[in-house]
Amino acid sequence: MNDFNIDTVTNAADTPETELPWAELGLKQDEYARILEILGRRPTAAELAMYSVMWSEHCSYKSSKVHLRQFGEKVTEEMQKDLMVGIGENAGVTDLGDGWAVTFKIESHNHPSYVEPYQGAATGIGGIVRDIISMGARPVGVMDPLRFGDIDHPDTQRVLPGVVAGIGGYGNSLGLPNVGGEVVFDSVYQQNPLVNALAVGVLKHEDLRLANASGVGNKVVLFGARTGGDGIGGASVLASESFDDTKPSKRPAVQVGDPFAEKVLIECCLELFHNNLVEGIQDLGAAGISCATSELASNGEGGMHVELTNVLLRDPSLTPGEILMSESQERMMAVVTPENAANFEAVMDKWGVEHSWLGEVTDTGRLIIEWDGDTIVDVDPRTVAHDGPVYDRPYHRPEWQDRLQTDTFRSSAAGGDLPASAEDLGQAVVELMSSPNMADKSWVTDQFDRFVGGNTALSQPDDAGVIRVDDRTGLGIGLATDCNDRYAYLDPYRGAQLALAESYRNVATAGAVPLAVSDCLNFGSPEDPDIMWQFAEAVRGLADACMELGIPVTGGNVSLYNQTAGRAIHPTPVVGVLGKFDDVSRRTPSGFQRWADGQAIYLLGT
Amino acid sequence: MSADTPLIGDHTMPETAPLTDARIGVVTFPGTLDDRDAARAVRLGGGTPVSLWHADDSLHEVDAVILPGGFSYGDYLRAGAIARFAPVMNTIIVEAEATTASPLPVLGICNGFQILTEAHLLPGSMIKNDHLKFICRDQVLRVENTGTAWTSQFTQDELITVPMKNQDGQYVVDDATLSTLEDQGRVVFRYVGESPNGSRNDIAGVTNERGNVVGLMPHPEHAVEAGYGPNDATGLREGTDGLTIFTSVVSSLTGGNA
Amino acid sequence: MPTILVEVMPKPEILDPQGKAIANALPHRGFTGFSGVRQGKRFELSVDGEVTEELLESARTAAAEMLSNPVIEDVVSVTVAEDL
Amino acid sequence: MPTILVEVMPKPEILDPQGKAIANALPHRGFTGFSGVRQGKRFELSVDGEVTEELLESARTAAAEMLSNPVIEDVVSVTVAEDL
Numbered sequence A: 001m002n003d004f005n006i007d008t009v010t011n012a013a014d015t016p017e018t019e020l021p022w023a024e025l026g027l028k029q030d031e032y033a034r035i036l037e038i039l040g041r042r043p044t045a046a047e048l049a050m051y052s053v054m055w056s057e058h059c060s061y062k063s064s065k066v067h068l069r070q071f072g073e074k075v076t077e078e079m080q081k082d083l084m085v086g087i088g089e090n091a092g093v094t095d096l097g098d099g100w101a102v103t104f105k106i107e108s109h110n111h112p113s114y115v116e117p118y119q120g121a122a123t124g125i126g127g128i129v130r131d132i133i134s135m136g137a138r139p140v141g142v143m144d145p146l147r148f149g150d151i152d153h154p155d156t157q158r159v160l161p162g163v164v165a166g167i168g169g170y171g172n173s174l175g176l177p178n179v180g181g182e183v184v185f186d187s188v189y190q191q192n193p194l195v196n197a198l199a200v201g202v203l204k205h206e207d208l209r210l211a212n213a214s215g216v217g218n219k220v221v222l223f224g225a226r227t228g229g230d231g232i233g234g235a236s237v238l239a240s241e242s243f244d245d246t247k248p249s250k251r252p253a254v255q256v257g258d259p260f261a262e263k264v265l266i267e268c269c270l271e272l273f274h275n276n277l278v279e280g281i282q283d284l285g286a287a288g289i290s291c292a293t294s295e296l297a298s299n300g301e302g303g304m305h306v307e308l309t310n311v312l313l314r315d316p317s318l319t320p321g322e323i324l325m326s327e328s329q330e331r332m333m334a335v336v337t338p339e340n341a342a343n344f345e346a347v348m349d350k351w352g353v354e355h356s357w358l359g360e361v362t363d364t365g366r367l368i369i370e371w372d373g374d375t376i377v378d379v380d381p382r383t384v385a386h387d388g389p390v391y392d393r394p395y396h397r398p399e400w401q402d403r404l405q406t407d408t409f410r411s412s413a414a415g416g417d418l419p420a421s422a423e424d425l426g427q428a429v430v431e432l433m434s435s436p437n438m439a440d441k442s443w444v445t446d447q448f449d450r451f452v453g454g455n456t457a458l459s460q461p462d463d464a465g466v467i468r469v470d471d472r473t474g475l476g477i478g479l480a481t482d483c484n485d486r487y488a489y490l491d492p493y494r495g496a497q498l499a500l501a502e503s504y505r506n507v508a509t510a511g512a513v514p515l516a517v518s519d520c521l522n523f524g525s526p527e528d529p530d531i532m533w534q535f536a537e538a539v540r541g542l543a544d545a546c547m548e549l550g551i552p553v554t555g556g557n558v559s560l561y562n563q564t565a566g567r568a569i570h571p572t573p574v575v576g577v578l579g580k581f582d583d584v585s586r587r588t589p590s591g592f593q594r595w596a597d598g599q600a601i602y603l604l605g606t
Numbered sequence B: 001m002s003a004d005t006p007l008i009g010d011h012t013m014p015e016t017a018p019l020t021d022a023r024i025g026v027v028t029f030p031g032t033l034d035d036r037d038a039a040r041a042v043r044l045g046g047g048t049p050v051s052l053w054h055a056d057d058s059l060h061e062v063d064a065v066i067l068p069g070g071f072s073y074g075d076y077l078r079a080g081a082i083a084r085f086a087p088v089m090n091t092i093i094v095e096a097e098a099t100t101a102s103p104l105p106v107l108g109i110c111n112g113f114q115i116l117t118e119a120h121l122l123p124g125s126m127i128k129n130d131h132l133k134f135i136c137r138d139q140v141l142r143v144e145n146t147g148t149a150w151t152s153q154f155t156q157d158e159l160i161t162v163p164m165k166n167q168d169g170q171y172v173v174d175d176a177t178l179s180t181l182e183d184q185g186r187v188v189f190r191y192v193g194e195s196p197n198g199s200r201n202d203i204a205g206v207t208n209e210r211g212n213v214v215g216l217m218p219h220p221e222h223a224v225e226a227g228y229g230p231n232d233a234t235g236l237r238e239g240t241d242g243l244t245i246f247t248s249v250v251s252s253l254t255g256g257n258a
Numbered sequence C, D: 001m002p003t004i005l006v007e008v009m010p011k012p013e014i015l016d017p018q019g020k021a022i023a024n025a026l027p028h029r030g031f032t033g034f035s036g037v038r039q040g041k042r043f044e045l046s047v048d049g050e051v052t053e054e055l056l057e058s059a060r061t062a063a064a065e066m067l068s069n070p071v072i073e074d075v076v077s078v079t080v081a082e083d084l
């Protein structure tokens, strides 16, 4: 069937001396030692694949975890009263009242968007939307905070059009109104553009689904797109499972999104939820089947038995390890009772979605994966999904921070020559207004559908996006994302707080009561103590400010290593705030409206 | 005003009793996006929306059909190219071309218009916008033919504002057909102001010879509820000019008594 | 695995916005000497067994009815490529 | 007028959503016998004068750098067609 050798658990036990390419897969020496210790033998190739992807920075949050805990600790009961699902699940869920709930989250797709702007940004939208679906929700909107290098830099000219087209191409095809975002230009983002994507969804309380595999004997099913070699380009050492030949493997360096498949997946999942056909569900993102099986199993009864040859493949040459690591888009995994299996298949048929039954839930506490009957993975799923390495990386305030803070504009040459006359001031205003960061963004936002769904009450050019949830009552939500990276650079603690404050204000001034926070923490390398300090400070600042304002962080994402040749981006903690409207018809647009002739103007605050 | 079109669950059958005997089918293809919006617009227009499924060749005795916007089958081959072969389309084509006194009124919006051209129910075709980008904006249109079931309540040359949002919206048609369309007054909607996409003669919507099939690129179903539509003279997002399309067809179907 | 190639081009009299955009961009990137560009489509239909005349006929029909829109496009060729 | 043909296809290992959608639709129309479809692009670059080796080389470079996205596509061929 395949020309690679299957590395079984028995084989691994019999051949302890076999060298495995753990370093090529990104594992550190001590991490590999820990895997040996957990298993009491060398891992099989498939197990190594699973641990390596699940213990990566991206999946395990190993550098950030110790800091992120504050979001769970610095909370009051009052802050959590509307919280139905907190941090840790695919996305947090907040009660909206009237039997409705809302879920939202921001994620980054920075590096993929630099490599292939269109597809990177498109699949960024696709990924965050699947997080929302997996909670049992209907996605109802997206936002896209973007950061690029200087507007006239060749790098920006290569990346920006593709990113914008990709966000539009994917989001527009899903029927999700784009209700806001950011476009910021600064040379610090050259070669490290930030493509963050937010998705929001709504659900009825009874439709809430979690990623757990409960109910011994329930079936595990994979559905949606077929599995290809996507996202395992860097792991091509796995192309031969025996690691003893050098067969070249053709593994795509990038993933191509299929928004049509995702749109169908959305409708198909909603029908599954509506008819109560799934017990647990998980989207497949980074780490694909490795992540879905280990998380579902460890969050549920603790065991799962899977036959991997049942996975429908796009590329038949994939090895078991590669299948486990593949990041192919537009896939979901669900747990279904045997009684519901036929009805589940009927929904798949109706929507023309392919599916394959992979195995079942067990109470053995082990995740067992077989390849044509041979056991290739036999692990405690918790050790894969939850007990990854945790680093308390050293950090300290950069020695240049003081210099940075005292290097003010007023102390510079230009600062001595401030505009004085009315004419100079006028000129300065024009200059400001025409800077790319301040200027009208409709050249970007006009490429996004803001009307689809018929529930968008505010979008561009307003400070918050507002979406109606319930036609009958006008119940709805307001959303904003903000971050001023220059503030964060000057003082990461305050900068993160200001990001929250701005986002909070934007939601509040639109007329919504702020309810919840999601953040996307974009930073440089955590291995640099200066950067790690920025990160630690930003998290501390955000957590403190959330306490102060009394709204919880319900989810988010960390993107580290945003640096090239030693040059890191500014710390960029993008903060999204979600608020509630009892009736969105009360929303207040920002700016002076041309229809509001004759109304009075007040200045509030200090 | 509110309409009962829940985001979650089954929107396919109205919970309330039909408002009128105008039953208007809204087709859902895989990849259709604006079906709920079109159903809402039908209801706000006084009709009874009936959900039609692409794979079902029955029209369930509806009095008119809307092919809504979206990206059927991803629009991957050509916009509307694959949807045109759906079983429901076979029936729609037969009913729309029936030589009876009143053939089925059909409205194609955006992707629906593209499907109608692919099905050859309407002449011409849609290609990529001349600027090659997706464009979403409030668009002013002139209603130039008020003789169709879908436009009967507009006044001749009325200017309306509705959202438009598409990537393949440039209407192309050969010279001979173009003159025929113009001579026979079959241009139903025309873009006013700067052309949004390079369409020939600024055509935004056309009808067939008998006037029962109408296609248009912009989205009247997104201009039916104050607060959620385009900006217009009355205020931010207050535009409801699109509603007249739906009240027109309801009125036509109920003999002007809606 | 034998493959049937179907090639489709926009009709000469129909505007081709993509081709035009490329034609305009080429000189800016130093590619002079091309007086025009048109962009069409190329489909590869793979066939498991042998390419019978019947199958080729079926490909021709699919090309004419589905893979191209006769209002704006021409099927340029339907050929067999054994060696892809 | 001589024309240089450039043919571009999605890389075999890359997902081709367009081809997939077409492959799924064909059997519904009675076009069976095709096991897969991939959709690529075909460019016709027209040349006013003669197709010199230099111009062909320039077309090859344009194909690699502009007409295809090397991350996800392969240039399948760059050929001269005299008779279009």
Ligand SMILES: Nc1ncnc2c1ncn2[C@@H]1O[C@H](COP(=O)(O)OP(=O)(O)O)[C@@H](O)[C@H]1O
Pocket: A143, A144, A145, A146, A178, A179, A180, A181, A182, A183, A437, A438, A439, A440, A441, A444, A445, A448, A459, A460, A461, A462, A463, A464
């Ligand atoms: N990438 C984007 N995607 C969607 N909307 C955006 C994007 N960038 C900016 N916007 C929207 O455009 C409007 C103006 O943006 P901006 O000029 O950044 O406003 P402000 O400076 O007031 O935050 C806002 O409504 C914002 O949400």
